[in-house]
Amino acid sequence: MSKTIVISLIFYLIFAGKVFAEEPSAVFAKANTEYQQGRYEEAGGLYEQILESGQESGALYYNLGNSYFKKGQIGKAILNYERALDFFPRDADLQANYAFARSITRGLDERGTVFARFAKRGALLLARNEYAWVALFLLGVLAGVHLMSLSFNWRRNLQTVVIMVGLLALIFHGFFWVLHERFFARRAIVLKDSSVLFEPREGATAHFQVYEGDPVEVLKIQDSWGKVARFDGKEGWITTDHFERLRRGKTNQ
Amino acid sequence: MMCTGISPGAAKEISFQADVDRTIVELGSYLRLTLTVTGVDGLDQPIELPQIDGLESRLLGPQTRVSIINGQYSSSYSLVYFLYPLRVGTFKIPSLTLTVENQTVQSEPITIEAVGTSQAPVASGSTSEGGAQQGMVQQNLSERIFVVLEASRNDVYVNERFDVTVKLFVNGMDVRNISYPQIKAQEFFLEDFQQPAQYEQVLEGVRYQVVEFKTFAYALQPGAFDFGPAEETCQLAIRGDQGRQKGFGGFFEDDFFNDFFGRNYILRPLTISSKTLQLTIRPLPLEGRPADFSGAVGKFVLDAVASPLQLKVGDPITTRLTLAGNGNMRTAEIPIFKENGDFKAYEPQVTVKGNVKISEQVIIPKHSGVKAVPAVSFWSFNPETARYEEQPAGPFALNVAPLEVKELPQIVGSSSRTLNFSNTQEDVLGKDISFIKDRPGRFYDRGYQAWRSIFFGTVLALILMGWGFGYVWHRFSVRVKTDERFAGRLKAPYYARRGLKDAERFLASNDVRGFYDAIHATVQQYFRNRLHKPLGSISASNIRSSFQGIGVQEDVVSSLERLLVDCDAARYASAQFNRDRMERTFQDLRRAIDQIERKCRLRF
The missing domain is CATH 2.60.40.10 (Immunoglobulins)
Structure with a gap:
C-alpha cells in the first residue's frame, strides 16, 4: 500500500506541472482582463508566466509590449514589439505601436546605410515560419513547372527561362530568409541608458552613448560583456545586463 | 634656372627660353640645345647662336607647336641645335636677345661642361637610348631623377594647416609605377595626397618631367622638428641586353616588336629620398583663449x-x-x-x-x-x-x-451654427498605442522553427522525390518513344505472355491449326521485339544464326528450330500432330523464352 502511495507521489511531482498547469489561452485571457482594468504590472506578469511555461505567440509579445509601454519601460516594450514582428510583421497595430515607441526614445533614428535599411525591410517582409512555408511552396511550384515543361515538351529556351526564374525566386527568397534569421539572431535592445566602452572592462574609455530602446547588433559575448554595433557602424563593449537579445539562444562567440 | 624673358606690358605674351638636355657632355658626343619662343607661330629668320670657342653648333631644324585648350589658342616656335664640344672645359652659352613683334625678350645664360671619356661618371639605372642618342654621357642618377619636398611655411602654429608638395623630377629616363610618396613626420598629421599633376620644368637649363603630389599637414605639438624626408618609390625601365636570338619566331623577336610590346625592358625598383626640412611649431597663445575654444586653427x-x-x-x-x-x-x-x-x-x-x-x-x-x-x-x-x-x-x-484642442463640430444650416457642448469636457488630442489583442493566436513552443519540424521535412522530401521520380519517368517515356530497340525489349515479354496464353487456349480446345498459328505468331512477335528483327524474318533456316553470341544453350536453339519446322508442317498436315506433341511444343517455347529472357536481361 505504502509502495503505491510513494509511486503515486513521484508521478504527481513529475507530472503535476504539466497536468495541472493552466492553459496558456486561459492565462492570456486573464492577463487581458488585468490589462483592461489598468493593472499593467499584473498583466505583464501573467504574459511573462506564459513565456516561462515555454509557449510564445505574436499576440503574446504584442500585449506584453503594450504592458511594458504602459508601465513606462520603453526598452522592454520595444524588445517585445520586435519579438512580435517575428510572428506577424505586417500587423498594422503592431507597426503603429512599434513606431510610436521608437519615436519617444532618446536615441538616434535608426538610419544606417542603404543596404542596412534594405536588409531590415527584407527581413521583416514575412514572419519566421512563413519564410519556411513559402520556400517550400516555391520549390513545389518550381518542380511542378519543370515537370510540366518536360511533359508538354516546351521549347528548350522557354524551359531554361522558367527554371532560371524559379531558381532566382528561390535564391532571392532564401536571401531574405537569411536576412530575417540574421536580424533576429543578432539584434538586441538596450534596456538602460549606458555608455558603450572601447574595452570590456570597468573604467574603460567611453566610445558612444546608447539609450533605452536603442537597437544594437550583438557581435560577440565575452563573460559578462557584449560587443555591440550601432546602426551607424560604431562598435563597443557593454555589460550584458544593459541589453536583451530578441532571440534567446546561443551567442556568436 | 629658368631662362625666361617676358616682354613687359605686351598685349600678347611672348617669352623666350633656352634649355639643354643635360649640362655635362662627353668629348666626341653632343648635347641638344632648344631655343623656344612661346606666343609666336614662327620667326622670320633663325636665331643666330654666337660663336663659342671650342663649341661647334649645328641647327637641326625648327619645330612649331600649336594647341587649343578650352578655346585658348597658344603656340610656340622652337629651334633645336646640336652642340659638339671640341675640347674639354667649361662653356657658357650667353644670354640671347630676340626682338619679335616689336617686343624684346631675353634668355638666361647656360653653363655646360665638356669632359673626357674617362671622366664621364657612370650611373646605374641610366638608359641607353640608341640611335642619335648613342654616346650620351651618363650623368649621376641623382641628377637625372630626384625628389624635392616643399612646405608652404616653415614656422606654423600647432594644428595650423600648411601645404606640402613633393615633386619628382625626371630627366630623360623611363620611369614607371610611381607610387604616392611617404613622408617621415611623426609630429605631424598628413592628409591623403591629391591626384598628382604632371608638367615640364626647366631647372638650371635642363628640362625635367615633373610629377607633383600635394597635400596638407598639421603639426601636433610645439617645438622644432624634422619634416621629412619624402620617399618616392618607382620603377626604372631599362632596356634589356638580351641579344637577338634567331630561330623560329625571329620575326616577332625583332626589336621593333619587342619595343612595341614593351618586352625588351627590365623594370628595376628605385627608392629616392628628398632632403629633410626643419619646421618650427609654435604653441597657441594662452592670452585671450576663450573657455569653449576647442583647438581649431585657421580661418x-x-x-x-x-x-x-x-x-x-x-x-x-x-x-x-x-x-x-x-x-x-x-x-x-x-x-x-x-x-x-x-x-x-x-x-x-x-x-x-x-x-x-x-x-x-x-x-x-x-x-x-x-x-x-x-x-x-x-x-x-x-x-x-x-x-x-x-x-x-x-x-x-x-x-x-500650444497643442491644439478638439474643435467643436458645426452643423451646416443650423441657426446657432455651432453645437453647444458647454456641459461636455473637451478632450485633448494625444497619441497612444493601439489596444491589446483579444486572441493569443497560435501558441508555439519557444524557439519553434517550422523548417525543423517533421512535417516540413516530410513535405520537402515528398517534393524532391516527386520531382526526381517525375524526371526519371519523363526520361524513360522519351526513350520508349525514341529508342525502338529499347521499346521492343520492354514489349517482348508482354507479347510472349499473351502469345503463350493464346496457344494454351488452343491447346485446351485441341485446335492444332490454331495452336501452331499462335505459336508461330508468338515466336515472330517475341523475336521481332527482343532481337529487333523484321516481322516474319525468323525461320527454321536462320534461327541458329540469329542467336549467335547471345549465349543461349544449344538444345534450346534446336528446340526452337524444331518448333518452327512443326509450325510450317502443321499448316499443311495438321493431322499428324497429337496433343502430346503440341504439349511438348508449348513447353519447349516456354522454356526457350524463359532462358532467352534470362540471358538477354543479363546481356542487355
Whole structure:
C-alpha cells in the first residue's frame, strides 16, 4: 500500500506541472482582463508566466509590449514589439505601436546605410515560419513547372527561362530568409541608458552613448560583456545586463 | 634656372627660353640645345647662336607647336641645335636677345661642361637610348631623377594647416609605377595626397618631367622638428641586353616588336629620398583663449539654418550648422544644441566633405513659451592675426503654438451654427498605442522553427522525390518513344505472355491449326521485339544464326528450330500432330523464352 502511495507521489511531482498547469489561452485571457482594468504590472506578469511555461505567440509579445509601454519601460516594450514582428510583421497595430515607441526614445533614428535599411525591410517582409512555408511552396511550384515543361515538351529556351526564374525566386527568397534569421539572431535592445566602452572592462574609455530602446547588433559575448554595433557602424563593449537579445539562444562567440 | 624673358606690358605674351638636355657632355658626343619662343607661330629668320670657342653648333631644324585648350589658342616656335664640344672645359652659352613683334625678350645664360671619356661618371639605372642618342654621357642618377619636398611655411602654429608638395623630377629616363610618396613626420598629421599633376620644368637649363603630389599637414605639438624626408618609390625601365636570338619566331623577336610590346625592358625598383626640412611649431597663445575654444586653427565661417520656425509644441526643428574653413576639419568641433528645459535635443549627424563640416541636429520645443532657437558660436585661432576669433550663428526667432484642442463640430444650416457642448469636457488630442489583442493566436513552443519540424521535412522530401521520380519517368517515356530497340525489349515479354496464353487456349480446345498459328505468331512477335528483327524474318533456316553470341544453350536453339519446322508442317498436315506433341511444343517455347529472357536481361 505504502509502495503505491510513494509511486503515486513521484508521478504527481513529475507530472503535476504539466497536468495541472493552466492553459496558456486561459492565462492570456486573464492577463487581458488585468490589462483592461489598468493593472499593467499584473498583466505583464501573467504574459511573462506564459513565456516561462515555454509557449510564445505574436499576440503574446504584442500585449506584453503594450504592458511594458504602459508601465513606462520603453526598452522592454520595444524588445517585445520586435519579438512580435517575428510572428506577424505586417500587423498594422503592431507597426503603429512599434513606431510610436521608437519615436519617444532618446536615441538616434535608426538610419544606417542603404543596404542596412534594405536588409531590415527584407527581413521583416514575412514572419519566421512563413519564410519556411513559402520556400517550400516555391520549390513545389518550381518542380511542378519543370515537370510540366518536360511533359508538354516546351521549347528548350522557354524551359531554361522558367527554371532560371524559379531558381532566382528561390535564391532571392532564401536571401531574405537569411536576412530575417540574421536580424533576429543578432539584434538586441538596450534596456538602460549606458555608455558603450572601447574595452570590456570597468573604467574603460567611453566610445558612444546608447539609450533605452536603442537597437544594437550583438557581435560577440565575452563573460559578462557584449560587443555591440550601432546602426551607424560604431562598435563597443557593454555589460550584458544593459541589453536583451530578441532571440534567446546561443551567442556568436 | 629658368631662362625666361617676358616682354613687359605686351598685349600678347611672348617669352623666350633656352634649355639643354643635360649640362655635362662627353668629348666626341653632343648635347641638344632648344631655343623656344612661346606666343609666336614662327620667326622670320633663325636665331643666330654666337660663336663659342671650342663649341661647334649645328641647327637641326625648327619645330612649331600649336594647341587649343578650352578655346585658348597658344603656340610656340622652337629651334633645336646640336652642340659638339671640341675640347674639354667649361662653356657658357650667353644670354640671347630676340626682338619679335616689336617686343624684346631675353634668355638666361647656360653653363655646360665638356669632359673626357674617362671622366664621364657612370650611373646605374641610366638608359641607353640608341640611335642619335648613342654616346650620351651618363650623368649621376641623382641628377637625372630626384625628389624635392616643399612646405608652404616653415614656422606654423600647432594644428595650423600648411601645404606640402613633393615633386619628382625626371630627366630623360623611363620611369614607371610611381607610387604616392611617404613622408617621415611623426609630429605631424598628413592628409591623403591629391591626384598628382604632371608638367615640364626647366631647372638650371635642363628640362625635367615633373610629377607633383600635394597635400596638407598639421603639426601636433610645439617645438622644432624634422619634416621629412619624402620617399618616392618607382620603377626604372631599362632596356634589356638580351641579344637577338634567331630561330623560329625571329620575326616577332625583332626589336621593333619587342619595343612595341614593351618586352625588351627590365623594370628595376628605385627608392629616392628628398632632403629633410626643419619646421618650427609654435604653441597657441594662452592670452585671450576663450573657455569653449576647442583647438581649431585657421580661418572659419559658421553658417546656421533652422526650420521650421513656426510650429507646435512637440514638432521637430531641424538645425543645420555648416562650418567652412581652411583648418583641420577633423578636430574642429562644430557646436551642438544641448538639451535643456526648453528643448529636447537629439544627437547630431556630422559629416565632413573636404573643407566643410556639416552638423544636422533635431531639437524639439517642449512648451509654447519657447521664443527662439538659441545662438551658438564657434571659436578658432586665426594664425594670420594671431588672435582668437568667434563665429556666431543664430538665434532664430520661433513661433511655437500650444497643442491644439478638439474643435467643436458645426452643423451646416443650423441657426446657432455651432453645437453647444458647454456641459461636455473637451478632450485633448494625444497619441497612444493601439489596444491589446483579444486572441493569443497560435501558441508555439519557444524557439519553434517550422523548417525543423517533421512535417516540413516530410513535405520537402515528398517534393524532391516527386520531382526526381517525375524526371526519371519523363526520361524513360522519351526513350520508349525514341529508342525502338529499347521499346521492343520492354514489349517482348508482354507479347510472349499473351502469345503463350493464346496457344494454351488452343491447346485446351485441341485446335492444332490454331495452336501452331499462335505459336508461330508468338515466336515472330517475341523475336521481332527482343532481337529487333523484321516481322516474319525468323525461320527454321536462320534461327541458329540469329542467336549467335547471345549465349543461349544449344538444345534450346534446336528446340526452337524444331518448333518452327512443326509450325510450317502443321499448316499443311495438321493431322499428324497429337496433343502430346503440341504439349511438348508449348513447353519447349516456354522454356526457350524463359532462358532467352534470362540471358538477354543479363546481356542487355
